[in-house]
Amino acid sequence: MFSKIKENVFLELFIAFFKIGLFTIGGGYAMLPMLRKEVVEKYKWASDEEMMDYFAIGQSTPGIIAINTATFIGYKKKGVLGGIFATLGVVFPSWIIIIGIALFYNQFASNPYVESAFTGIRVVVIVLILNAVIRMGKKAIKNWYSLLIFIIAFVFVAFINVSAIYVILAAGILGIVINSIKEGERNDS
Template structure:
């Protein structure tokens, strides 16, 4: 295995091992490693990969690691980085499943999980605001994500329709409106 594959596997294994809260909480750490430290992709390309990873089925962290790996080394890179991201969670869940019955009624373990929840909310909120700033979302155009969230939550609109409408809107904007601005 070449040095790149080992380095990329170790990088994403470390991200998968030490990040709590799932894909959104991993975004700033992945960005720090991939954009700032290793310079495997640029900031703009990373933001585009996040958008694509969010709209694809599956786990966002694995999607983004696969996209970065594919961008750098095609299928082998995608497999290497996706495996590095998924393996820690798999091993941890396997260990928990093997020993959970011993801890399921433990008050200390329950308290630990209650304490982790606010930290996870913060880990998700920070990259959301950073992405909004990078995507140049301002107060004048923040109505779009708010309207989408309300349509899904209050009106029961399927997220699939929201994604399709956003895709068509983005295409129309990029093809016809943005060139004239």
């Protein structure tokens, strides 16, 4: 019986994304290390590059990035039903936690221990996000023009407050233009 359960890809999708959803404190970026461990290393459902693509698409489409990414990966593995199982897996822990918090919020919101715990958790979330950015950056920045796009995008989003949607669209167009020029140069040689 357990071998059948173990071989059930739908159950694997649900459990893998349930774990990711359960321990994703701090939003979608904080899930990157766990997502990589489960999806790329453990189950090999996607490569690092594919995962970055799914994450980028999930970031630029409407909705919650964790849900979008889970849906894309589940769909890739097992179609619509796989997308549903992965999505339910990543959502279910949050749903349980939110209901629990809603039930008991007034009883522990002003507790100094709870406040201190959240202060500590916030710091760890920043570390997780920074770690994910460094790992993804090593994979994504492969040449001078991808470094240039990174710097320009960072400046526009972080300092000029341009909407990330416009920056993503502009970066995509710039990437297409640069690659088209490079392809033209290769064909001319």
